[in-house]
Amino acid sequence: MPEPPHDITNEEVQDRPDRRDFLSRLGVGACAAAAVGSGVVTLDFLKPKVLFEPPTTFRAGDPSDYPEGTLRFNKEQKAYVIGRPGGVYALSAVCTHLGCITRFLSDQSIIACPCHGSRFDLEGNVVEGPAPRPLPWLEVAMDSSGLLIVDTAITVAHGKVFKA
Amino acid sequence: MTTLSLDSAFRRLRETDVYRSIVRHGAASTNRNRSLVVFENLFLHVHPVKVREKTLRFTHTYWLGGIALACALILTATGVLLMFYYHPSVPQAYRDMKELEFVVDNGLFLRNMHRWAAHLMVFATFLHMMRVFFHRAYRPPRQFNWVIGVVLLIVTLLLSYTGYLLPWDQLAFWGVSVGTSMAKEAPLVGEKSRFLLLGGNIVSENALLRFYVLHCVVLPVALVLMLSVHIWRVRKDGGVQGPPEESARREEVR
Numbered sequence: 001m002p003e004p005p006h007d008i009t010n011e012e013v014q015d016r017p018d019r020r021d022f023l024s025r026l027g028v029g030a031c032a033a034a035a036v037g038s039g040v041v042t043l044d045f046l047k048p049k050v051l052f053e054p055p056t057t058f059r060a061g062d063p064s065d066y067p068e069g070t071l072r073f074n075k076e077q078k079a080y081v082i083g084r085p086g087g088v089y090a091l092s093a094v095c096t097h098l099g100c101i102t103r104f105l106s107d108q109s110i111i112a113c114p115c116h117g118s119r120f121d122l123e124g125n126v127v128e129g130p131a132p133r134p135l136p137w138l139e140v141a142m143d144s145s146g147l148l149i150v151d152t153a154i155t156v157a158h159g160k161v162f163k164a
Numbered sequence: 165m166t167t168l169s170l171d172s173a174f175r176r177l178r179e180t181d182v183y184r185s186i187v188r189h190g191a192a193s194t195n196r197n198r199s200l201v202v203f204e205n206l207f208l209h210v211h212p213v214k215v216r217e218k219t220l221r222f223t224h225t226y227w228l229g230g231i232a233l234a235c236a237l238i239l240t241a242t243g244v245l246l247m248f249y250y251h252p253s254v255p256q257a258y259r260d261m262k263e264l265e266f267v268v269d270n271g272l273f274l275r276n277m278h279r280w281a282a283h284l285m286v287f288a289t290f291l292h293m294m295r296v297f298f299h300r301a302y303r304p305p306r307q308f309n310w311v312i313g314v315v316l317l318i319v320t321l322l323l324s325y326t327g328y329l330l331p332w333d334q335l336a337f338w339g340v341s342v343g344t345s346m347a348k349e350a351p352l353v354g355e356k357s358r359f360l361l362l363g364g365n366i367v368s369e370n371a372l373l374r375f376y377v378l379h380c381v382v383l384p385v386a387l388v389l390m391l392s393v394h395i396w397r398v399r400k401d402g403g404v405q406g407p408p409e410e411s412a413r414r415e416e417v418r
Contacts, residue, residue: 043360051364099345100338115342153365 056153060140063088063148063164071104071122077152079138080104080111082122087161090138090150091124097131111135124158134158210396212403224406228292232320233395235285236387239323242278243380250330252376254369257332282324289320301405309397312390319387326379329372340367340375 058077066072066083073080078093078101091111093102100115110127111120118129125134139154140162148162177183178191189200199213218224249268250260264271293313296302302310329340344367348358363370398404 046360046363048363048370051370053364053366053368097345098342100342 057149057151059143060088060090060148060150062146063142071106073104074150077150079150079152081140081148081150084161087163088140088148089161090140090152091122092136092138092152092155094135095131096126096133096135097129102135210392210399212399215403219404219406221406225404226291226295228288228295229404232285232288232292233391235281235288236391238281239278239285240384242274242281243384245274246278247380252330252373254332254372257330257372261331261333282327286320286324289317293317299405299407306397306401306405309394309401312394312397316387316390316394319383319390323379323383323387326375326383329367329375330379332372337367340371344371 054076056077058074058079060072060074060081066081066088068083068085070083071080072082073093080091080093082089082091093111094100095102095113095115095118097113097116097118100113102111102113102118102120104111109122111122111124112118113129113131116130118131119127120131120135121127123134124137126132136155137158137160139151139156141149141151142162142164143149175191178187188204189197192198192201202208202211202213246264249264249271251257261275264275266272296310296313325343328343329336344358344362347361348354350357359365361371361374362368363374
């Protein structure tokens with residue numbers, strides 16, 4: 001005699017995913033996706049798309065203005081333009097420690113930071129003090145009229161001298 | 165005579181319909197009504213109805229949390245007043261600060277009050293945490309409230325730091341230049357977080373506005389929320405804990 005079909009127990013009902021369960025998961029998932037999405041959109045919103053910052057390039061004059069041993073400081077752009085035999089290179093004047101503006105001490109031929117005493121040689125190497133890295137070398141280029149252009153936003157390899 | 169008439173005046177006030185609509189229970193003359201004063205008031209209900217007398221003594225907690233809280237209240241009041249004169253724009257911000265100092269009636273007083281209360285709040289918060297640490301009051305069941313306290317310390321320091329830029333003087337400019345250079349050194353997210361914080365690559369008008377919004381809206385809201393939880397949890401965790409009991413100390417020595 002075949003067994004009569006047994007009634008579905010409570011536990012079996014609970015184990016079986018039903019429509020309500022599916023829909024509530026869908027709802028929670030949708031809310032989570034919306035939360036993540038709005039987070040990403042908000043982060044994107046906080047990134048400015050247009051900046052009204054001063055230009056990062058400046059004209060540094062003619063290459064012949066920089067015989068060996070010449071150092072010129074551009075106060076606006078916080079950069080040194082330095083002449084060496086057969087070329088010119090530019091150094092950032094912003095201390096790599098905490099962003100103060102360094103000064104060139106001509107009597108000692110050294111670049112010094114007034115904030116925490118970091119000192120750099122004329123190639124930007126750290127001589128002493130807490131600065132963790134040498135001063136970055138900046139890109140030097142020449143425009144169509146033969147004048148030097150320095151871009152403080154672009155760093156080049158340490159030791160890359162611009163040869164005119 | 166005067167006290168008698170004052171007494172009766174207060175009694176009559178308490179019997180008016182308006183007063184009874186605000187405060188449902190009568191005068192705090194019975195233990196039940198004294199409890200209800202605390203229970204039925206939004207601001208007082210975070211506090212326990214009864215506390216042990218010894219927990220109120222100065223040497224029990226040195227009142228350091230209370231001092232920090234008082235500073236927060238002073239800072240909110242004076243800060244809102246300063247906002248009536250301050251424009252977060254360049255170079256107006258610096259001029260407004262000078263105007264507050266030299267032109268506006270009591271402006272110098274309010275600005276200095278804001279400044280000194282800010283210093284004291286950081287100091288009191290540090291001492292408060294040291295007190296809690298040395299009294300072992302961070303231990304269960306208060307471990308979660310210690311975590312909230314650490315968050316409150318961070319919020320306090322961030323408030324102090326964001327306020328530093330707002331005068332837009334040399335100190336502010338270089339303070340924020342240095343601080344955001346520190347942020348830049350963080351691995352992976354350093355450069356990006358500096359850019360987001362400043363709203364650009366340099367400390368500019370964008371940075372001033374961002375620090376202003378953080379200082380006047382975002383961080384104060386965070387502080388009030390966390391502070392409410394913190395004070396409420398003191399009650400929920402069984403009240404303030406002062407120095408460890410004598411017996412516990414002797415146990416420790418052994």
